[in-house]
Amino acid sequence: MANVVEMPKLSDTMEEGAVASWLKKEGETVDEGGPLCEIETDKATMEYQSPYGGVLLKIIAQPGKTLALNTPIAVIGKKGESFDLDAIMSTAAVAKPTPAAPAAKPAAVVTAAPKAMSTPVVAPPPRAAAPVPVAAPAPASAGGRVKSSPLARRMAAASNVNLAGVAGSGPGGRIIMRDIEAAVARGG
Incomplete structure:
Protein backbone atom coordinates (compact mmCIF):
# COMPACT_ATOMS: atom_id res chain seq x y z
CA MET A 1 0.00 0.00 0.00
CA LYS A 96 -8.72 18.06 8.99
CA PRO A 97 -10.15 19.35 12.24
CA THR A 98 -12.51 22.24 11.77
CA PRO A 99 -12.34 25.05 14.27
CA ALA A 100 -15.07 24.71 16.84
CA ALA A 101 -17.74 27.37 16.78
CA PRO A 102 -17.53 29.61 19.82
CA ALA A 103 -20.12 28.87 22.44
CA ALA A 104 -23.13 31.10 22.16
CA LYS A 105 -23.17 33.77 24.80
CA PRO A 106 -26.41 35.25 25.99
CA ALA A 107 -26.99 38.55 24.23
CA ALA A 108 -29.15 39.95 26.97
CA VAL A 109 -29.31 39.67 30.71
CA VAL A 110 -32.71 40.31 32.21
CA THR A 111 -32.90 41.02 35.89
CA ALA A 112 -36.09 41.12 37.88
CA ALA A 113 -36.62 44.31 39.76
CA PRO A 114 -39.01 44.82 42.65
CA LYS A 115 -40.95 47.42 40.63
CA ALA A 116 -43.96 46.18 38.71
CA MET A 117 -43.11 47.93 35.41
CA SER A 118 -39.31 47.59 35.21
CA THR A 119 -37.42 47.64 31.91
CA PRO A 120 -35.09 44.69 31.19
CA VAL A 121 -31.39 45.49 30.98
CA VAL A 122 -29.91 44.40 27.64
CA ALA A 123 -26.19 44.02 27.07
CA PRO A 124 -24.91 45.61 23.86
CA PRO A 125 -24.03 43.16 21.06
CA PRO A 126 -20.32 42.25 20.82
CA ARG A 127 -18.23 44.37 18.45
CA ALA A 128 -16.81 42.88 15.28
CA ALA A 129 -13.05 42.46 15.22
CA ALA A 130 -11.14 45.33 13.68
CA PRO A 131 -9.83 44.67 10.17
CA VAL A 132 -6.23 43.52 9.98
CA PRO A 133 -4.04 46.30 8.57
CA VAL A 134 -2.05 45.68 5.41
CA ALA A 135 1.51 44.67 6.21
CA ALA A 136 4.05 47.47 6.07
CA PRO A 137 7.61 46.86 4.99
CA ALA A 138 9.34 44.57 7.44
CA PRO A 139 10.66 46.36 10.51
CA ALA A 140 14.34 46.21 11.21
CA SER A 141 15.37 44.39 14.35
CA ALA A 142 17.58 45.95 17.00
CA GLY A 143 20.70 45.27 14.92
CA GLY A 144 19.22 47.04 11.88
CA ARG A 145 18.57 43.71 10.16
CA VAL A 146 15.22 43.08 8.44
CA LYS A 147 13.35 40.07 9.84
CA SER A 148 13.31 37.37 7.15
CA SER A 149 13.65 33.63 6.73
CA PRO A 150 16.94 32.21 5.43
CA LEU A 151 15.27 31.08 2.19
CA ALA A 152 13.76 34.54 1.66
CA ARG A 153 17.21 36.14 2.09
CA ARG A 154 18.74 33.74 -0.46
CA MET A 155 15.91 34.33 -2.93
CA ALA A 156 16.15 38.12 -2.47
CA ALA A 157 19.90 38.07 -3.09
CA ALA A 158 19.48 35.91 -6.19
CA SER A 159 16.72 38.17 -7.55
CA ASN A 160 18.32 41.51 -6.56
CA VAL A 161 15.37 42.36 -4.30
CA ASN A 162 15.98 44.85 -1.46
CA LEU A 163 14.47 43.31 1.68
CA ALA A 164 13.90 46.73 3.24
CA GLY A 165 11.18 47.45 0.67
CA VAL A 166 9.34 44.14 1.03
CA ALA A 167 6.27 43.77 3.25
CA GLY A 168 6.49 40.63 5.37
CA SER A 169 3.42 38.41 5.69
CA GLY A 170 4.90 35.90 8.13
CA PRO A 171 4.50 36.02 11.90
CA GLY A 172 5.65 39.31 13.39
CA GLY A 173 6.06 40.81 9.90
CA ARG A 174 8.82 38.32 8.97
CA ILE A 175 9.58 38.18 5.24
CA ILE A 176 9.05 34.68 3.83
CA MET A 177 9.43 33.02 0.45
CA ARG A 178 6.02 34.08 -0.92
CA ASP A 179 6.79 37.74 -0.10
CA ILE A 180 9.94 37.62 -2.25
CA GLU A 181 8.04 35.86 -5.05
CA ALA A 182 5.41 38.63 -4.93
CA ALA A 183 8.12 41.32 -4.99
CA VAL A 184 9.77 39.70 -8.02
CA ALA A 185 6.38 39.49 -9.76
CA ARG A 186 5.85 43.22 -9.09
CA GLY A 187 9.23 43.94 -10.60
CA GLY A 188 11.37 44.63 -7.66
Missing part, protein backbone atom coordinates in the same frame (compact mmCIF):
# COMPACT_ATOMS: atom_id res chain seq x y z
CA ALA A 2 1.28 3.45 -0.90
CA ASN A 3 2.20 5.79 1.96
CA VAL A 4 1.05 9.39 2.05
CA VAL A 5 3.62 11.94 3.23
CA GLU A 6 1.96 14.89 4.98
CA MET A 7 3.14 18.41 5.82
CA PRO A 8 5.05 17.78 9.06
CA LYS A 9 5.02 19.87 12.23
CA LEU A 10 8.71 20.77 12.48
CA SER A 11 8.40 23.06 15.51
CA ASP A 12 6.03 23.73 18.39
CA THR A 13 4.83 26.99 16.84
CA MET A 14 4.48 25.75 13.26
CA GLU A 15 0.93 25.98 11.91
CA GLU A 16 1.65 25.84 8.19
CA GLY A 17 4.57 25.37 5.85
CA ALA A 18 5.60 25.36 2.22
CA VAL A 19 7.74 22.96 0.25
CA ALA A 20 10.62 25.22 -0.77
CA SER A 21 12.12 22.62 -3.13
CA TRP A 22 11.99 18.91 -3.84
CA LEU A 23 15.28 17.04 -3.46
CA LYS A 24 13.86 13.98 -5.26
CA LYS A 25 11.87 13.69 -8.48
CA GLU A 26 8.86 11.52 -9.19
CA GLY A 27 10.05 7.99 -9.98
CA GLU A 28 13.25 8.27 -7.93
CA THR A 29 14.04 5.94 -5.05
CA VAL A 30 13.68 7.48 -1.61
CA ASP A 31 15.36 6.01 1.47
CA GLU A 32 13.57 6.11 4.81
CA GLY A 33 15.31 8.91 6.71
CA GLY A 34 16.87 10.22 3.51
CA PRO A 35 16.41 13.77 2.20
CA LEU A 36 13.07 14.30 0.46
CA CYS A 37 12.44 18.05 0.30
CA GLU A 38 13.09 21.39 1.96
CA ILE A 39 10.24 22.78 4.07
CA GLU A 40 9.96 26.50 4.78
CA THR A 41 8.26 27.49 8.02
CA ASP A 42 7.65 30.94 9.47
CA LYS A 43 11.11 30.86 11.05
CA ALA A 44 13.43 28.66 9.00
CA THR A 45 13.91 26.42 5.99
CA MET A 46 14.78 22.83 6.90
CA GLU A 47 15.60 19.66 5.03
CA TYR A 48 12.85 17.10 5.61
CA GLN A 49 13.76 13.42 5.76
CA SER A 50 11.35 10.90 4.28
CA PRO A 51 9.33 8.94 6.84
CA TYR A 52 9.06 6.06 4.32
CA GLY A 53 11.31 4.19 1.93
CA GLY A 54 10.32 3.34 -1.64
CA VAL A 55 9.71 5.19 -4.88
CA LEU A 56 8.40 8.76 -4.99
CA LEU A 57 5.18 8.00 -6.88
CA LYS A 58 3.60 11.46 -6.81
CA ILE A 59 4.55 14.98 -5.77
CA ILE A 60 1.34 16.63 -4.61
CA ALA A 61 2.61 19.91 -3.09
CA GLN A 62 4.13 22.31 -5.56
CA PRO A 63 7.07 24.41 -4.36
CA GLY A 64 6.08 27.71 -2.77
CA LYS A 65 2.48 26.80 -1.97
CA THR A 66 1.69 27.28 1.73
CA LEU A 67 -0.14 24.32 3.23
CA ALA A 68 -1.70 23.51 6.58
CA LEU A 69 -0.15 20.84 8.77
CA ASN A 70 -1.01 17.24 7.83
CA THR A 71 -1.91 18.17 4.24
CA PRO A 72 -0.68 15.48 1.82
CA ILE A 73 2.51 16.57 0.04
CA ALA A 74 3.64 13.33 -1.66
CA VAL A 75 2.98 9.62 -2.14
CA ILE A 76 5.72 7.00 -1.67
CA GLY A 77 5.31 3.31 -2.45
CA LYS A 78 6.56 0.44 -4.58
CA LYS A 79 7.52 1.03 -8.21
CA GLY A 80 4.40 0.82 -10.38
CA GLU A 81 2.07 0.71 -7.38
CA SER A 82 -1.30 2.31 -8.01
CA PHE A 83 -3.05 4.70 -5.65
CA ASP A 84 -6.18 6.84 -5.69
CA LEU A 85 -5.13 10.49 -5.46
CA ASP A 86 -8.75 11.68 -5.22
CA ALA A 87 -9.33 9.39 -2.23
CA ILE A 88 -6.12 10.62 -0.58
CA MET A 89 -7.13 14.26 -1.01
CA SER A 90 -10.75 13.74 0.07
CA THR A 91 -9.65 11.76 3.15
CA ALA A 92 -7.25 14.58 4.03
CA ALA A 93 -10.00 17.18 3.65
CA VAL A 94 -12.36 15.19 5.89
CA ALA A 95 -9.68 14.42 8.48
Whole structure:
Protein backbone atom coordinates (compact mmCIF):
# COMPACT_ATOMS: atom_id res chain seq x y z
CA MET A 1 0.00 0.00 0.00
CA ALA A 2 1.28 3.45 -0.90
CA ASN A 3 2.20 5.79 1.96
CA VAL A 4 1.05 9.39 2.05
CA VAL A 5 3.62 11.94 3.23
CA GLU A 6 1.96 14.89 4.98
CA MET A 7 3.14 18.41 5.82
CA PRO A 8 5.05 17.78 9.06
CA LYS A 9 5.02 19.87 12.23
CA LEU A 10 8.71 20.77 12.48
CA SER A 11 8.40 23.06 15.51
CA ASP A 12 6.03 23.73 18.39
CA THR A 13 4.83 26.99 16.84
CA MET A 14 4.48 25.75 13.26
CA GLU A 15 0.93 25.98 11.91
CA GLU A 16 1.65 25.84 8.19
CA GLY A 17 4.57 25.37 5.85
CA ALA A 18 5.60 25.36 2.22
CA VAL A 19 7.74 22.96 0.25
CA ALA A 20 10.62 25.22 -0.77
CA SER A 21 12.12 22.62 -3.13
CA TRP A 22 11.99 18.91 -3.84
CA LEU A 23 15.28 17.04 -3.46
CA LYS A 24 13.86 13.98 -5.26
CA LYS A 25 11.87 13.69 -8.48
CA GLU A 26 8.86 11.52 -9.19
CA GLY A 27 10.05 7.99 -9.98
CA GLU A 28 13.25 8.27 -7.93
CA THR A 29 14.04 5.94 -5.05
CA VAL A 30 13.68 7.48 -1.61
CA ASP A 31 15.36 6.01 1.47
CA GLU A 32 13.57 6.11 4.81
CA GLY A 33 15.31 8.91 6.71
CA GLY A 34 16.87 10.22 3.51
CA PRO A 35 16.41 13.77 2.20
CA LEU A 36 13.07 14.30 0.46
CA CYS A 37 12.44 18.05 0.30
CA GLU A 38 13.09 21.39 1.96
CA ILE A 39 10.24 22.78 4.07
CA GLU A 40 9.96 26.50 4.78
CA THR A 41 8.26 27.49 8.02
CA ASP A 42 7.65 30.94 9.47
CA LYS A 43 11.11 30.86 11.05
CA ALA A 44 13.43 28.66 9.00
CA THR A 45 13.91 26.42 5.99
CA MET A 46 14.78 22.83 6.90
CA GLU A 47 15.60 19.66 5.03
CA TYR A 48 12.85 17.10 5.61
CA GLN A 49 13.76 13.42 5.76
CA SER A 50 11.35 10.90 4.28
CA PRO A 51 9.33 8.94 6.84
CA TYR A 52 9.06 6.06 4.32
CA GLY A 53 11.31 4.19 1.93
CA GLY A 54 10.32 3.34 -1.64
CA VAL A 55 9.71 5.19 -4.88
CA LEU A 56 8.40 8.76 -4.99
CA LEU A 57 5.18 8.00 -6.88
CA LYS A 58 3.60 11.46 -6.81
CA ILE A 59 4.55 14.98 -5.77
CA ILE A 60 1.34 16.63 -4.61
CA ALA A 61 2.61 19.91 -3.09
CA GLN A 62 4.13 22.31 -5.56
CA PRO A 63 7.07 24.41 -4.36
CA GLY A 64 6.08 27.71 -2.77
CA LYS A 65 2.48 26.80 -1.97
CA THR A 66 1.69 27.28 1.73
CA LEU A 67 -0.14 24.32 3.23
CA ALA A 68 -1.70 23.51 6.58
CA LEU A 69 -0.15 20.84 8.77
CA ASN A 70 -1.01 17.24 7.83
CA THR A 71 -1.91 18.17 4.24
CA PRO A 72 -0.68 15.48 1.82
CA ILE A 73 2.51 16.57 0.04
CA ALA A 74 3.64 13.33 -1.66
CA VAL A 75 2.98 9.62 -2.14
CA ILE A 76 5.72 7.00 -1.67
CA GLY A 77 5.31 3.31 -2.45
CA LYS A 78 6.56 0.44 -4.58
CA LYS A 79 7.52 1.03 -8.21
CA GLY A 80 4.40 0.82 -10.38
CA GLU A 81 2.07 0.71 -7.38
CA SER A 82 -1.30 2.31 -8.01
CA PHE A 83 -3.05 4.70 -5.65
CA ASP A 84 -6.18 6.84 -5.69
CA LEU A 85 -5.13 10.49 -5.46
CA ASP A 86 -8.75 11.68 -5.22
CA ALA A 87 -9.33 9.39 -2.23
CA ILE A 88 -6.12 10.62 -0.58
CA MET A 89 -7.13 14.26 -1.01
CA SER A 90 -10.75 13.74 0.07
CA THR A 91 -9.65 11.76 3.15
CA ALA A 92 -7.25 14.58 4.03
CA ALA A 93 -10.00 17.18 3.65
CA VAL A 94 -12.36 15.19 5.89
CA ALA A 95 -9.68 14.42 8.48
CA LYS A 96 -8.72 18.06 8.99
CA PRO A 97 -10.15 19.35 12.24
CA THR A 98 -12.51 22.24 11.77
CA PRO A 99 -12.34 25.05 14.27
CA ALA A 100 -15.07 24.71 16.84
CA ALA A 101 -17.74 27.37 16.78
CA PRO A 102 -17.53 29.61 19.82
CA ALA A 103 -20.12 28.87 22.44
CA ALA A 104 -23.13 31.10 22.16
CA LYS A 105 -23.17 33.77 24.80
CA PRO A 106 -26.41 35.25 25.99
CA ALA A 107 -26.99 38.55 24.23
CA ALA A 108 -29.15 39.95 26.97
CA VAL A 109 -29.31 39.67 30.71
CA VAL A 110 -32.71 40.31 32.21
CA THR A 111 -32.90 41.02 35.89
CA ALA A 112 -36.09 41.12 37.88
CA ALA A 113 -36.62 44.31 39.76
CA PRO A 114 -39.01 44.82 42.65
CA LYS A 115 -40.95 47.42 40.63
CA ALA A 116 -43.96 46.18 38.71
CA MET A 117 -43.11 47.93 35.41
CA SER A 118 -39.31 47.59 35.21
CA THR A 119 -37.42 47.64 31.91
CA PRO A 120 -35.09 44.69 31.19
CA VAL A 121 -31.39 45.49 30.98
CA VAL A 122 -29.91 44.40 27.64
CA ALA A 123 -26.19 44.02 27.07
CA PRO A 124 -24.91 45.61 23.86
CA PRO A 125 -24.03 43.16 21.06
CA PRO A 126 -20.32 42.25 20.82
CA ARG A 127 -18.23 44.37 18.45
CA ALA A 128 -16.81 42.88 15.28
CA ALA A 129 -13.05 42.46 15.22
CA ALA A 130 -11.14 45.33 13.68
CA PRO A 131 -9.83 44.67 10.17
CA VAL A 132 -6.23 43.52 9.98
CA PRO A 133 -4.04 46.30 8.57
CA VAL A 134 -2.05 45.68 5.41
CA ALA A 135 1.51 44.67 6.21
CA ALA A 136 4.05 47.47 6.07
CA PRO A 137 7.61 46.86 4.99
CA ALA A 138 9.34 44.57 7.44
CA PRO A 139 10.66 46.36 10.51
CA ALA A 140 14.34 46.21 11.21
CA SER A 141 15.37 44.39 14.35
CA ALA A 142 17.58 45.95 17.00
CA GLY A 143 20.70 45.27 14.92
CA GLY A 144 19.22 47.04 11.88
CA ARG A 145 18.57 43.71 10.16
CA VAL A 146 15.22 43.08 8.44
CA LYS A 147 13.35 40.07 9.84
CA SER A 148 13.31 37.37 7.15
CA SER A 149 13.65 33.63 6.73
CA PRO A 150 16.94 32.21 5.43
CA LEU A 151 15.27 31.08 2.19
CA ALA A 152 13.76 34.54 1.66
CA ARG A 153 17.21 36.14 2.09
CA ARG A 154 18.74 33.74 -0.46
CA MET A 155 15.91 34.33 -2.93
CA ALA A 156 16.15 38.12 -2.47
CA ALA A 157 19.90 38.07 -3.09
CA ALA A 158 19.48 35.91 -6.19
CA SER A 159 16.72 38.17 -7.55
CA ASN A 160 18.32 41.51 -6.56
CA VAL A 161 15.37 42.36 -4.30
CA ASN A 162 15.98 44.85 -1.46
CA LEU A 163 14.47 43.31 1.68
CA ALA A 164 13.90 46.73 3.24
CA GLY A 165 11.18 47.45 0.67
CA VAL A 166 9.34 44.14 1.03
CA ALA A 167 6.27 43.77 3.25
CA GLY A 168 6.49 40.63 5.37
CA SER A 169 3.42 38.41 5.69
CA GLY A 170 4.90 35.90 8.13
CA PRO A 171 4.50 36.02 11.90
CA GLY A 172 5.65 39.31 13.39
CA GLY A 173 6.06 40.81 9.90
CA ARG A 174 8.82 38.32 8.97
CA ILE A 175 9.58 38.18 5.24
CA ILE A 176 9.05 34.68 3.83
CA MET A 177 9.43 33.02 0.45
CA ARG A 178 6.02 34.08 -0.92
CA ASP A 179 6.79 37.74 -0.10
CA ILE A 180 9.94 37.62 -2.25
CA GLU A 181 8.04 35.86 -5.05
CA ALA A 182 5.41 38.63 -4.93
CA ALA A 183 8.12 41.32 -4.99
CA VAL A 184 9.77 39.70 -8.02
CA ALA A 185 6.38 39.49 -9.76
CA ARG A 186 5.85 43.22 -9.09
CA GLY A 187 9.23 43.94 -10.60
CA GLY A 188 11.37 44.63 -7.66
